[in-house]
Amino acid sequence: MLICHCHGVTDRTIKACAMDGARTVAQVGRRCGAGTGCGGCVGAIRDVLLSARRPLPMVSGPVAASAVLAVAG
Numbered sequence: 759m760l761i762c763h764c765h766g767v768t769d770r771t772i773k774a775c776a777m778d779g780a781r782t783v784a785q786v787g788r789r790c791g792a793g794t795g796c797g798g799c800v801g802a803i804r805d806v807l808l809s810a811r812r813p814l815p816m817v818s819g820p821v822a823a824s825a826v827l828a829v830a831g
């Protein structure tokens with residue numbers, strides 16, 4: 759889906775920027791130009807960045823319990 763009409767940038771490109779380490783709209787702009795024209799797509803870029811965030815790894819079972827005990831001292 760086309761997100762930035764000024765620069766012809768799609769959501770896939772923005773997700774690729776996120777996978778490459780972009781965490782802000784400005785960082786996406788530096789990588790692919792999205793959001794650096796009229797600015798009308800900034801909200802949509804932000805939404806794509808939020809959806810591209812990787813979930814935290816799930817930790818459960820005895821490993822998680824021992825980790826909690828280690829942190830608690």
Ligand code: FES
Nearest residue numbers: 762763764795796
């Ligand atoms: S639509 Fe993205 S900067 Fe204009």
